[in-house]
Amino acid sequence: MSLESDVIVDRRRMRRKLTFWRVCAVLVAIIAVVAIGAAVSPAGRNALTASTSIARIQIDGLIRSNSERTEAIDRLAKSSYAGVVVHINSPGGTTAGSEELHDALVRLKAKKPMVVVVEGLAASGGYIAALASDHIVAQQTSLVGSIGVLFQYPNFGDLLKTVGVKVEEVKSSPLKAAPNGFEPTSPEARAALESLVKDSYAWFRDLVQKGRKLDDAQLNTVADGRVFTGRQALGLKLIDELGDERTAVAWLVSEKKVKSGLPVRDYKLAPQFGDLSFLRTAASITLDALGLGAVGRQLEQSGAVADRLGLSGMLALWAPASAN
Numbered sequence: 001m002s003l004e005s006d007v008i009v010d011r012r013r014m015r016r017k018l019t020f021w022r023v024c025a026v027l028v029a030i031i032a033v034v035a036i037g038a039a040v041s042p043a044g045r046n047a048l049t050a051s052t053s054i055a056r057i058q059i060d061g062l063i064r065s066n067s068e069r070t071e072a073i074d075r076l077a078k079s080s081y082a083g084v085v086v087h088i089n090s091p092g093g094t095t096a097g098s099e100e101l102h103d104a105l106v107r108l109k110a111k112k113p114m115v116v117v118v119e120g121l122a123a124s125g126g127y128i129a130a131l132a133s134d135h136i137v138a139q140q141t142s143l144v145g146s147i148g149v150l151f152q153y154p155n156f157g158d159l160l161k162t163v164g165v166k167v168e169e170v171k172s173s174p175l176k177a178a179p180n181g182f183e184p185t186s187p188e189a190r191a192a193l194e195s196l197v198k199d200s201y202a203w204f205r206d207l208v209q210k211g212r213k214l215d216d217a218q219l220n221t222v223a224d225g226r227v228f229t230g231r232q233a234l235g236l237k238l239i240d241e242l243g244d245e246r247t248a249v250a251w252l253v254s255e256k257k258v259k260s261g262l263p264v265r266d267y268k269l270a271p272q273f274g275d276l277s278f279l280r281t282a283a284s285i286t287l288d289a290l291g292l293g294a295v296g297r298q299l300e301q302s303g304a305v306a307d308r309l310g311l312s313g314m315l316a317l318w319a320p321a322s323a324n
Contacts, residue, residue: 123146
């Protein structure tokens with residue numbers, strides 16, 4: 001009996017030790033997984049490589065107010081990146097969203113050497129964002145400018161008459177909720193809207209004049225709503241240099257004393273899975289494989305129209321006439 005008792009005690013002791021080491025192994029594995037996940041995630045890579053690289057951020061598509069983007073830019077300003085290259089490819093968006101983005105980039109410029117590269121388009125609100133930088137680089141065929149403000153609204157009055165619908169309203173004053181799209185715009189409402197547009201346009205012009213150091217004559221030449229090619233924009237002082245990202249990095253090295261040879265790494269302004277563009281790409285490939293590519297392109301165009309219709313307020317937006 002004594003021998004059997006000793007064996008049982010030894011077995012129990014071994015089990016406790018085995019359990020202890022198993023728990024330790026699991027904890028070590030968990031810590032390793034967390035550490036690897038942090039290292040391979042965008043935030044982890046940023047933290048590991050920031051001090052030895054230049055950040056690349058991308059401003060694409062229609063510009064709206066976006067608190068997540070603003071917070072990401074503010075975090076970038078506090079990081080250890082040596083400099084920032086801002087790529088812009090945007091026709092603009094709302095004036096409020098463009099102003100928010102411009103202000104965030106100005107704060108970033110105060111903390112980091114920064115340069116803007118116009119990829120294909122920096123028009124209206126896209127150009128407002130570009131004005132945050134002291135140096136703007138564009139390709140020769142990029143489109144730049146469209147300095148102006150727009151307030152658009154549909155009027156369904158004739159359509160409602162055709163279908164026999166009349167919209168009635170009770171409001172506190174003649175300019176409340178005007179224009180409403182259900183009746184002709186009154187002269188008073190149109191004058192009020194023109195005042196809003198002119199005030200925002202004056203703000204935009206002032207931003208351009210101060211940011212690009214233009215006299216009144218130079219400003220009047222570029223501020224009539226047109227877009228210019230990169231080559232034209234250089235002569236009009238809307239940009240500083242023709243080139244691409246390599247040109248921009250060379251400027252950071254020569255003018256801002258950023259160390260030469262540093263790699264340029266993407267810095268995400270949105271959560272990794274916040275952009276579902278990969279789903280659109282997969283859908284497009286599938287439709288092409290089924291011989292329905294035209295349907296996919298039509299859906300893409302419809303989505304772009306819906307995006308534009310979803311913009312509210314005054315717009316700093318450029319859009320060429322689309323062919324049917």
